[in-house]
Amino acid sequence: MPNASRGGVAQALDAALGAGTGARWTDFLGRAREAWDRTRRPLLEETQWPNWQVLAAREPYPALPVRRLLRRERRATTLAEVGELELREPRLRALLESYALAAGLDAERVPASAAVLPFIEHTFGVWAVRGGLRALADAVHGRCVERRVEFVFGSEVTRIVEKDGRAAGAELADGSVVEAEHVVAGIAPAVLARLLGGTAPWPADGVPPRTEGAARLLVLLALRGERPDGTVVRTVLHSPDATAERAALAAGRLPDRPTVTVLRPDDPDRVPGAGHEAVTLTVTVPAGAEVPEGYVAELIDRVGAAVVPELRARVLWHETLTPAAAEEATGTPGGAVPAPALAAGGGRWLHPANSTALPGLHAVGGWSHPGGGLPHAGMSGALVAGLIVEGAGFTGST
Ligand SMILES: Cc1cc2nc3c(=O)[nH]c(=O)nc-3n(C[C@H](O)[C@H](O)[C@H](O)COP(=O)(O)OP(=O)(O)OC[C@H]3O[C@@H](n4cnc5c(N)ncnc54)[C@H](O)[C@@H]3O)c2cc1C
Known part of the structure; x- marks a missing residue:
């Protein structure tokens, strides 16, 4: 899908998921915009309201009333229900729910107001810092x-x-x-x-x-061979069993075949040298999860089979950033984010x-x-x- 282009995304969805899915997604983003307009100030730009209970009690997402034959009218209260009642198409629902998972949230528990997460991305775009996030820290440090x-x-x-x-x-x-x-x-x-x-x-x-808060597992891969021109920057490889993934995360276990976000940025400052590529895999895992090397090897194989051809043969080296490493760096119990x-x-x-x-x-x-x-x-x-x-x-x- 193109970055920050409503029209482009709608076209891409129609082509991939069937006519009409693009319009359904665009209409959803229109409603998400209302939630954003209602919460942007109190939940981003202003100090916490003394009467914060108002924000706690009111759902800013204008869920559609949905009536099915012989059933009473329903309105979505969770993000998963927004997918079920308003998006309906299973892959469109998976797209929606992936925004919750990427933020470490469970779409079945998080309120419909989480619709602002895809809205923010689809409106303002995905961004990355050239040279990696370290470059941002260095710039802030230098300025200070x-x-x-x-x-x-x-x-x-x-x-x-x-x-x-x-x-x-x-x-x-x-x-x-x-x-x-x-x-x-x-x-x-x-x-x-x-x-x-x-x-x-x-x-x-x-x-x-x-x-509470989920942690992230990061696998940083240095690959032989250049990033092919036109490579997709971010691919979300969904879990083949989202229900099992959700249950594992809720129980504090590593999911067997988790959703993996594969980042392949076009950034010459991040590769080990000319003729190489840097790829990052991110997985939402429970805080405090211990990650065996075999788990990482399976991730690499799944991503190799579905997203980056010849991945295993191209790996020069890889580094794994576990929840324990995040705990060590931040002091946060379990490396929760x-x-x-x-x-x-x-x-x-x-x-x-x-x-x-x-x-x-x-x-x-x-x-x-x-x-x-x-x-x-x-x-x-x-x-x-x-x-x-x-x-x-x-x-x-x-
Ligand atoms: C693996 C991973 C991937 C992530 N990916 C993304 C992403 O793609 N996009 C995004 O927006 N966010 C991402 N995040 C989240 C983002 O990093 C955090 O939201 C952000 O760093 C929070 O900033 P912070 O200043 O609150 O805390 P931190 O960045 O955790 O900084 C806290 C600092 O306090 C220091 N400290 C703790 N205790 C003490 C003490 N007693 N004395 C002195 N110093 C102390 C720590 O050493 C640390 O330097 C990710 C987080 C992780 C762990």
């Missing part, structure tokens, strides 16, 4: 250094220091204390609570912290506010409002900057 920000790497914070009822700094693993007017914590809620000596970081009437905040569902899919119960302590990043994924985590940074510079009355974009 220019602005005289001082970085201290490799120094673990072991406690957030409180003085006179305010956050007053951070104690480091070597026992030293760095004093601060404001402390900004970009870590998982359980870690933040630990740094506060077990005290709950947010007030009892706020959005409760999210503890936070999902973006979503409306409805009783508030279960929201993340706690950027302001905390302790004045002077701000929560930032994927585990706080408005949730995970780089764009959302980035917005939380902008909101916290506003709260610090403008004060507690700051509400975000106007």
Whole structure:
């Protein structure tokens, strides 16, 4: 499918899945747009509403009333039901549900408001950073250094220091204390609570912290031979048994034949050298899952059979990034990855506010409002900057 082209996607769907499927998808995106328009400000651009319960209670997706012969009228309440009642065609439903899975969410549990996930992608497009995500971190670091920000790497914070009822700094693993007017914590809620000596970081009437979240398994492949011209950048290889995959994830087990996203970017800065290709496989797995090498070998074989011809013969080397490695790098238990905040569902899919119960302590990043994924985590940074510079009355974009 073409990137960020509604018309192009509709044509591609009609050609691949049958006449009329393109229009059905386009109509669905039109309804998803309404959910986006209703939630873009509170769930991306503004600090958390004090009356967040409104977002928790109201479903912003205008589900179609569907009446079947001799049955009562139904409206979708979950994303899977949007697929069942409004998209109907099994492969179109699989396309829809793959957006939930890619965000680590279960389409059968997540509210219909998750329709904003495909809407965002189909409207604003898929993006990648040339040279890989590391290049983005390097650019942000370079810009901060220019602005005289001082970085201290490799120094673990072991406690957030409180003085006179305010956050007053951070104690480091070597026992030293760095004093601060404001402390900004970009870590998982359980870690933040630990740094506060077990005290709950947010007030009892706020959005409760999210503890669950699936992890990702990444297999980075360096291949002999160039990427053929015109290669599809992203292919989703669906699980042949989505029900079994969902059940395995819910039970905390590795799915036998999981959905695999295959990325083949056209980026000369990411290959081991001329005449090579870099391919990344991403699989949603339960947090904390142990991944045997045989599991990775099977993934490579499945992708070789369906997406990248001669894959096994072309592999120069591969590296595997497991949930354990993500836990090691981020401190998040099980290497769980936070999902973006979503409306409805009783508030279960929201993340706690950027302001905390302790004045002077701000929560930032994927585990706080408005949730995970780089764009959302980035917005939380902008909101916290506003709260610090403008004060507690700051509400975000106007
Ligand atoms: C394998 C994988 C693939 C992903 N793919 C995508 C993707 O394709 N697109 C997308 O948008 N998002 C993706 N994500 C999610 C994205 O990486 C996160 O949403 C984002 O990194 C969250 O940023 P953050 O700043 O909240 O936390 P993190 O990036 O986790 O940063 C937290 C930092 O805090 C440090 N830290 C923790 N505890 C302490 C302590 N006590 N003292 C000092 N430092 C500490 C950690 O070392 C870490 O550097 C992926 C995540 C993973 C793991």
